[in-house]
Amino acid sequence: MPAAARPSLPTGPRPAAPDLNRSAVARYLQLATLFRRRVEQGIWLPGTQIPTVDDLAAEYGVARATIRQALDQLAGEGLIERFRAKGTFVSTTPPQRLWCDVETDWNGLLRSREGAHIEILSDTPGQDPQSLPASEGLPAPLYRHLRRRHWRDNQPFLLADVWLDERLSPQITTEDLTTKTALRLVASIPGVRIAQARQTLTIGAADVEAAAQLHIPLNAPIAHVHRLAIDPDGTLLLIANGTYRGDMVRIDVKLR
Incomplete structure (x- = not known):
């Protein structure tokens, strides 16, 4: 930080503080999400000093230790910097956020992401169709269950469970499994x-497993994507359930 003091955030009326007691999520995680959004939306600008722990504790009606826990989350993500006797500042060069587009058209769903690679966490053949998540279509005799984790720039961004009609397995190579999107595995x-083919997206919060596999805090925002593919005879060829990191996902829909 330069010797001269950095600018502080402008003061003025603030919106009413949210009621943190209405959620089962730990208060410090709720506050970390709020503070993170302030940085991402430009409310707390790079290079500016954020309010003190005392000010934030008074604003949200929580203990100073809770504010420190929330700020620890942001510091760990490289969004803020702390300087002894000077205060806490928004990083002048915040870390590059990985944007992962959740495609909404057929060609996009078949396209592999540049620079991404896929890790096979488990591969279990011979799954009874009754063990599959509820879905549409006529079940195949057996399914092959794959759990895959998608990475880019050394960061995991997608955890996916894929169920494939096992009769298709002889035509799918190991390279296919580590390079192709779920729908492309079948379509190619x-x-x-x-x-x-259908895709459904819902927004949720990371449970213990998703948080560990995607390297995100517990209850961090995530996007659940459910995809399926059915052949002309009505047989369910594929189910793919994916969990995307909420801080690295973007959905673009062309309206016209």
């Missing part, structure tokens, strides 16, 4: 036709 097989 010669002679296989997809008559119906």
Whole structure:
């Protein structure tokens, strides 16, 4: 930090503080999310000093230790810097955020992400269709269950469970499993036709497993994506359930 004092954030009327007691999520995690959004939305600008721990504790009606826990989250993410006897400042060069587009058209869903690689966490053949999540279509005799984790720039951004009609397995290589999106695994097989495909997206919070696998805090925002593919005979060829990091996902929908 330069010798001259950095600018502080402008003062003025603030919106009413949220009621942190209305959620089961720990208060410090709720506050970390609020503070993170202030940085990401430019409310707390790079190079500016943020309010003191005492000011934030008074604003939100919580203990100073809770504010420190929340700020620890931001410091760990490289969003803020602390300087002894000077205060806490928004980083002048915040870390590059990885934007992962959740595609909304067929061609986009088949396209692999540049610079990404896929880690196979487990591969279990011979799964009874009754063990699958509830879905549409006529079940195949057996399914192959894959759990995969997608990485880019040394950061995991997607945890996915994939169930494939096991009769397709002989036509899928190990390279396919580590390079192709779930729908492309099926769509690229010669002679296989997809008559119906569907995608559903919901927003949620990371549980213990998702937080550990995606390297994010417990209860951090995530996006759940459910995809399926059905052949012309009505057979369910594929189910793919993905969990995306909420801080690294973007959904663009062309309206016209």
